[in-house]
Amino acid sequence: MLSVGAGAAYLERLLVHLGVNKDNIILADVEPKHLPDDFQIKIFDMFEEWPEFKDRQKFDLIIFPENPSINVHCHKYGEPEIQTFSSIFAKALQNLKLEGEIKMTGNPTGPEITEKVEQELRKAGYNVTVQNLHPTKESLIVVKNKTSPNTG
Numbered sequence: 001m002l003s004v005g006a007g008a009a010y011l012e013r014l015l016v017h018l019g020v021n022k023d024n025i026i027l028a029d030v031e032p033k034h035l036p037d038d039f040q041i042k043i044f045d046m047f048e049e050w051p052e053f054k055d056r057q058k059f060d061l062i063i064f065p066e067n068p069s070i071n072v073h074c075h076k077y078g079e080p081e082i083q084t085f086s087s088i089f090a091k092a093l094q095n096l097k098l099e100g101e102i103k104m105t106g107n108p109t110g111p112e113i114t115e116k117v118e119q120e121l122r123k124a125g126y127n128v129t130v131q132n133l134h135p136t137k138e139s140l141i142v143v144k145n146k147t148s149p150n151t152g
Ligand SMILES: C[S@@+](CC[C@H](N)C(=O)[O-])C[C@H]1O[C@@H](n2cnc3c(N)ncnc32)[C@H](O)[C@@H]1O
Pocket: 004, 005, 006, 007, 008, 009, 010, 011, 028, 029, 030, 031, 034, 044, 045, 046, 047, 064, 065, 066, 067, 068, 069
């Protein structure tokens, strides 16, 4: 699992406490000082080019837990929001396994946006579904990767 914008990693520490193998978690953040030093870490800005992971590893799950910088990054609703979500999810999809999932909290948005994000990603060759499971409460956007890029 890759956690982008992991910060102090309270969620990931809870997962380890509940039995998830720590070796299966990589924490990422743009700000090195936010990350703890007892996990595997990767420092990068999710809006820029993503680094390659060890052995070109791909992930079953990529999470963006309470990383509300999408709405801050694009400032406006509508088209800029669609482009920003599509671009971030495309970067994550490059690093996601077939049948993998992306989960993002902290960026509330409705079906009028998620449907268009799904269309954009499909145009780019990704066979995905994009849904916000809690659009009116705490936002939880889920992207499901059905097949590899450009394979149908
Ligand atoms: C509100 S904190 C959430 C921390 C943790 N995930 C949690 O749920 O408690 C947001 C984190 O996202 C990181 N972040 C903000 N912009 C980012 C970016 N462009 N790329 C990667 N991480 C970013 C921040 O440095 C911060 O650690």
